[in-house]
Amino acid sequence: MEQLNIEVKKIQNSNLEIRIIHLHTLIGVLDEHSGVEFEKKIQDCLKEQAHFYIINLDPIKLVTRSGMVSIVRVIDYAEEKNVELTFLKPSKNLVHFFEMIGRSYCLSTHETEEDAVQKYVLSKDPRLKSTRKSKTVNVLPQRIETAKAISQNAKSILLIDDDKDILDLLSLTLKKEGYQISTACDGLEAILNLGKENFDLLICDVDMPNLNGFQLIEFCKHKGIKTPVIFLTAKTEEQEELKGFQLGAVDYIKKPYQKQIMLMRIKKVLG
Incomplete structure (x- = not known):
């Protein structure tokens, strides 16, 4: 019905x-x-x-x-x-x-x-x-670029966030750009993923249960995992952002984020 x-x-x-x-x-x-x-x-x-x-x-x-x-x-x-x-x-x-x-x-x-x-x-x-x-013709270049990205060896990204809504929507957005996406709901699940697969980029929240984003990046450094990390977080305090960069993050994006700007910053990291 x-x-x-x-x-x-x-x-x-x-x-x-x-x-x-x-x-x-x-x-x-x-x-x-x-x-x-x-x-x-x-x-x-x-x-x-x-x-x-x-x-x-x-x-x-x-x-x-x-x-x-x-x-x-x-x-x-x-x-x-x-x-x-x-x-x-x-x-x-x-x-x-x-x-x-x-x-x-x-x-x-x-x-x-x-x-x-x-x-x-x-x-x-x-x-x-x-x-x-x-209007339909105008959208063709966008589709062609997406098809090219899919046909090539797509870059792999691990998304880590305890907010399932954010994970679902980021996954949708990035898959449409041709990236291969895996997800984790906290730092501990991310570690399990990192033990099974190599990723080209980690996009990680800061404030999460069990193991937060800062602790996760410290773990990666200790284990010699050199995957670049972008923090995507609602923590807007200057000291939090500074700490993220001091730990080795390549970027620090604050929520709410602008979709196109975020995509450009991801593209800049992945080349």
Whole structure:
């Protein structure tokens, strides 16, 4: 039985095609099951390749971890298709989570649908001549580069974080860039992974149970493991950042992170 249905309203403004998507749900929760429905149905809508999509989340009062991952997959899919979207009236926990992962630009907490449409239209040149076909062509170089990365010997990265949401989303992001990804939920699990496999890069949180990030890098030094380490952490204090570099980290990225900047810094380390 379906938990979630959608209704699509089409708007044409000059050369701009806009879609407003309304959600209909009885339970008011985007969880694992309804998240899968959400992901599939929204991606089907995105295949029309309108210029702008407004997804009204007002009926959704709670988004679980699985639901958040589904929303991020929708955002990644939209970026692949080179279309823009925004989510109206997100739940409080979704706002907090998107701030943590640097995706809050996709959320509109106060705008109405009319406000969002007007804001988008005003941001574009009314003489815009691009078509859906040209938008598809623009995305081809991105796909070609991804295919090249996959076809070559992909660099391997071990992600270490006790926040499963962060692990899931980082994994999705980096796999799409062609990296081979393994994950660990704390320093002890990371040590087990390091005993079985060689990695090109470790991306590690600092504050974790059992064995924190600083202790992990000290262990690596003691064992002669020379894999470069990037800290990705919510610890923003200057002394923490300094300690990370003193222990030998090649970079120190603070949460919330900006996706493209993080990818550039990873690429700089891996060459």
